[in-house]
Amino acid sequence: MTSVLYDAPGPRTRRNTAIGTTVALVLLAGVVALAVVQLGANGQLDGEKWGPFFNPGNRYFTATWRALGVGLGNTLVAAALTLVLALAIGTALAVLRISSTPVYRWLVVGVIELLRGLPVVITIFLAARVLPEIGVTLPPLWYLVIGLTLYNCVIIAEIVRAGVAALPQGQSEAASAVGLTRFQVLRIILLPQAFRIMLPALISQLVVIVKDTSLGFIIFGFSEFVRTANTVIQFFGGQEEINLPLQAYTAVALVFILINYGLGKLAEYVQRRSGRASRSAAVAVRAPVRVGTGGG
Amino acid sequence: MDALIAEFPRFLGGFFGTLRICLFAATGALLVGTALAGARVSPVPPLRWVGTSWVTVFRNSPLIVVLFMFAFGLPQVGVTFPTLNGNAFFWPGVAALSAYTAAFVCEAVRSGINSVPPGQAEAARAVGLTFGQTLGTVVLPQALRTVVPPLGSVIIAMIKNSAIVGAFGVTGELFSVDAGNTALGYSALSSLTGVAIAYLVITIPAGLALGVLERKTEVKR
Numbered sequence: 001m002t003s004v005l006y007d008a009p010g011p012r013t014r015r016n017t018a019i020g021t022t023v024a025l026v027l028l029a030g031v032v033a034l035a036v037v038q039l040g041a042n043g044q045l046d047g048e049k050w051g052p053f054f055n056p057g058n059r060y061f062t063a064t065w066r067a068l069g070v071g072l073g074n075t076l077v078a079a080a081l082t083l084v085l086a087l088a089i090g091t092a093l094a095v096l097r098i099s100s101t102p103v104y105r106w107l108v109v110g111v112i113e114l115l116r117g118l119p120v121v122i123t124i125f126l127a128a129r130v131l132p133e134i135g136v137t138l139p140p141l142w143y144l145v146i147g148l149t150l151y152n153c154v155i156i157a158e159i160v161r162a163g164v165a166a167l168p169q170g171q172s173e174a175a176s177a178v179g180l181t182r183f184q185v186l187r188i189i190l191l192p193q194a195f196r197i198m199l200p201a202l203i204s205q206l207v208v209i210v211k212d213t214s215l216g217f218i219i220f221g222f223s224e225f226v227r228t229a230n231t232v233i234q235f236f237g238g239q240e241e242i243n244l245p246l247q248a249y250t251a252v253a254l255v256f257i258l259i260n261y262g263l264g265k266l267a268e269y270v271q272r273r274s275g276r277a278s279r280s281a282a283v284a285v286r287a288p289v290r291v292g293t294g295g296g
Numbered sequence: 297m298d299a300l301i302a303e304f305p306r307f308l309g310g311f312f313g314t315l316r317i318c319l320f321a322a323t324g325a326l327l328v329g330t331a332l333a334g335a336r337v338s339p340v341p342p343l344r345w346v347g348t349s350w351v352t353v354f355r356n357s358p359l360i361v362v363l364f365m366f367a368f369g370l371p372q373v374g375v376t377f378p379t380l381n382g383n384a385f386f387w388p389g390v391a392a393l394s395a396y397t398a399a400f401v402c403e404a405v406r407s408g409i410n411s412v413p414p415g416q417a418e419a420a421r422a423v424g425l426t427f428g429q430t431l432g433t434v435v436l437p438q439a440l441r442t443v444v445p446p447l448g449s450v451i452i453a454m455i456k457n458s459a460i461v462g463a464f465g466v467t468g469e470l471f472s473v474d475a476g477n478t479a480l481g482y483s484a485l486s487s488l489t490g491v492a493i494a495y496l497v498i499t500i501p502a503g504l505a506l507g508v509l510e511r512k513t514e515v516k517r
Contacts, residue, residue, distance in 0.1 A: 119459035129484035
């Protein structure tokens with residue numbers, strides 16, 4: 001087992017590694033024990049705080065999760081709508097950027113760079129505050145979806161553009177030689193292959209979209225998952241006098257981690273299955289690292 | 297746009313507030329992230345577990361949830377943050393942003409280390425270089441050059457995520473400038489246009505600088 005950092009371990013290295021493992025385990029156990037003791041001292045280990053979220057026998061369990069479920073449903077609906085809209089608009093933008101006259105191309109590049117430079121909170125807030133001001137009133141879900149779509153469509157446009165650029169020149173040359181128009185070449189030959197290459201990056205972007213729906217909590221009136229959790233915390237704090245923000249946010253975090261971890265594994269699986277040629281694998285690896293992970 | 301012109305001093309204050317948050321968070325993220333990357337590639341299994349768990353937790357949680365946990369959860373474990381100018385959320389916010397970005401920095405650095413062909417290190421060892429010499433003269437220079445593009449986009453994403461810290465309740469940041477403008481009666485369009493322009497002033501030159509840096513340190517294999 002050689003890697004770029006160390007060779008196969010000999011007896012002295014094995015002994016050192018064993019010593020290091022023991023020391024690290026002791027330190028780790030110490031830190032965890034310290035944290036648990038502190039939590040216990042602050043009363044955070046009480047059953048009645050963890051019960052509503054993790055104990056099916058607790059009397060609040062079903063009601064809590066029903067309320068949280070509504071929030072989670074809103075979150076997932078917003079994410080799905082955003083993905084569909086951003087895919088459609090993003091692909092259109094990418095096509096515009098590839099194939100139009102220089103004037104339109106610079107216009108599209110300008111729009112893309114502008115929207116990429118803005119934080120997604122700002123685009124969501126813009127949609128939620130400016131649209132009502134100019135007279136367009138929509139259900140709060142649509143403010144979140146519009147804001148998220150504005151931000152993500154340009155990222156997806158860049159992903160699709162990277163996918164089309166990764167295809168060999170011969171594909172489009174052969175297609176034109178056979179007599180297809182520019183638009184037909186894109187639609188029949190280039191885009192389907194580009195999507196297959198870019199599927200892992202698109203799934204990674206879906207993870208980002210699911211996480212960013214939590215920013216909907218800045219829009220008053222829209223109960224997505226995190227805001228619903230806040231409502232649950234306030235209910236318990238006020239009526240039942242049980243102070244449980246730590247437990248609530250742990251539950252929320254666990255749900256998000258499960259969903260996004262699953263999506264991440266799906267992306268890895270797709271990448272493994274379609275990574276036949278080193279070209280597609282290299283591009284697929286580069287694109288998510290450049291565009292996807294940075295998106296936070 | 298009139299909000300930007302009339303309230304320029306406050307926008308400037310928010311601009312520098314954002315830069316200050318980003319500077320602290322970037323330092324923390326780069327330090328912790330590199331340490332995490334070291335932990336993830338180390339031969340000691342418990343260190344690998346710590347690294348992998350950190351990355352899994354912080355990459356898959358939204359920044360908002362991380363912020364809530366740092367602001368309300370950490371005090372319960374005994375970690376209290378000092379307040380800055382009366383704002384109790386500044387240090388939890390910066391710490392949360394650091395911890396969150398550190399996970400992405402770790403992945404970027406690790407991909408950089410893994411991008412160096414193993415043959416390089418094998419040849420170095422065959423020639424007789426020690427571990428430190430291999431790392432210092434052969435592996436790290438190549439790894440650092442590959443790491444520049446993903447690290448740059450992680451930092452630019454962190455600058456944009458600082459807006460979330462502002463939305464969470466840290467004052468003095470650009471996002472909170474908008475709240476102040478609304479209180480003063482400016483329309484949302486003019487105020488948010490000003491905020492958007494202020495962010496673009498940070499992110500677009502950063503993106504251009506990253507492009508220049510990428511071209512200079514590109515590794516042509």
